[in-house]
Amino acid sequence: MKRQKIQxxxxxxxxxxxxxxxxxxxxxxxxxxxxxxxxxxxxxCQNGWQVLSIDLPEHGDRADERNSFNPWHVVPELIMVMxxxxxxxxxxxxxxxxxxxxxxxxxxxDEPLKICWFISPVLDMTKLISKMMSWASVSEEQLxxxxxxxxxxxxxxxxxxxxxxxxxxxxxxxxxxKILYGEYDNLIDREIxxxxxxxxxxxLTIAEKGEHxxxxxxxxxxxxxxxxxxxxxxxxxxxxx
Numbered sequence: 001m002k003r004q005k006i007q008x009x010x011x012x013x014x015x016x017x018x019x020x021x022x023x024x025x026x027x028x029x030x031x032x033x034x035x036x037x038x039x040x041x042x043x044x045c046q047n048g049w050q051v052l053s054i055d056l057p058e059h060g061d062r063a064d065e066r067n068s069f070n071p072w073h074v075v076p077e078l079i080m081v082m083x084x085x086x087x088x089x090x091x092x093x094x095x096x097x098x099x100x101x102x103x104x105x106x107x108x109x110d111e112p113l114k115i116c117w118f119i120s121p122v123l124d125m126t127k128l129i130s131k132m133m134s135w136a137s138v139s140e141e142q143l144x145x146x147x148x149x150x151x152x153x154x155x156x157x158x159x160x161x162x163x164x165x166x167x168x169x170x171x172x173x174x175x176x177x178k179i180l181y182g183e184y185d186n187l188i189d190r191e192i193x194x195x196x197x198x199x200x201x202x203x204l205t206i207a208e209k210g211e212h213x214x215x216x217x218x219x220x221x222x223x224x225x226x227x228x229x230x231x232x233x234x235x236x237x238x239x240x241x
Contacts, residue, residue, distance in 0.1 A: 001038075001045055008084050011077060012061040013054045017045035022114075023089040025081070026053035029098025029120070030069070033060035039220065040095060040227050047231050049093065054081060056100070071106055071164055078107035094175070095227075098122055098212065102170070109172045116177040117227060120185060120212045123196045125165040128188070133157060177202040178230045180223060182210025203230075 004015045014034050024044050026037035037053035044051050055061050057068035057077070068074075085092055094116040096104045101121030122128055133143065136151040140162075143149060149157040179202050181193045190206075197204040207214075207222050214223045 016041035017050040020050045021090040022049045024051045024093045027096040027100035029100045074103045075107045105170045113175045116175045118179045173200045179204045185212040187212045
């Protein structure tokens with residue numbers, strides 16, 4: 001599979017696959033990097049798509065950056081990347097993982113994306129932060145007073161982030177969306193995913209024994225089979241039209 005490293009206004013990126021008019025944009029989650037897109041790119045490229053994967057702030061080739069893995073930095077970057085995509089490809093789809101899904105919905109709610117695939121998506125950031133505050137025994141008033149609180153589980157709680165999440169709920173998402181959710185995901189509550197899927201008419205697949213992070217050999221196999229199956233369904237529906 002062809003790979004080409006590029007920079008989009010200073011953002012490190014990789015384009016996978018031969019030249020095509022169709023592009024899948026891959027957005028990784030926390031702890032990810034642009035190279036992780038290769039496993040799904042193999043499938044997408046065999047079905048006529050190219051895949052563009054970028055490093056988000058503080059990740060991959062941008063690991064030395066600080067205090068920028070937040071929506072007020074990421075969203076303007078993703079909007080800029082989408083502008084570049086629209087100048088070079090005719091059709092755009094989206095693959096997004098974990099918090100990458102939330103960043104993407106904030107950034108692309110008005111974009112005419114062809115289709116979207118979410119893996120373990122963060123769909124309601126306020127509920128996720130509330131859950132982490134509960135884990136850390138931190139009240140909203142305490143967070144407001146201290147502004148930033150470190151936790152024993154490695155996540156930093158931020159009042160600024162909390163305020164942003166409260167003021168930017170995901171109310172609009174009209175893109176045809178397929179969701180893969182792990183049965184044992186301890187970060188995202190199943191009820192949230194099911195409610196979102198029903199509200200926004202998404203097709204939800206529950207992966208047996210899957211976790212939030214699909215990383216074991218068996219979990220990656222399940223993820224690839226799901227993606228391949230959903231791609232095939234899309235091709236069939238297009239032929240029927």
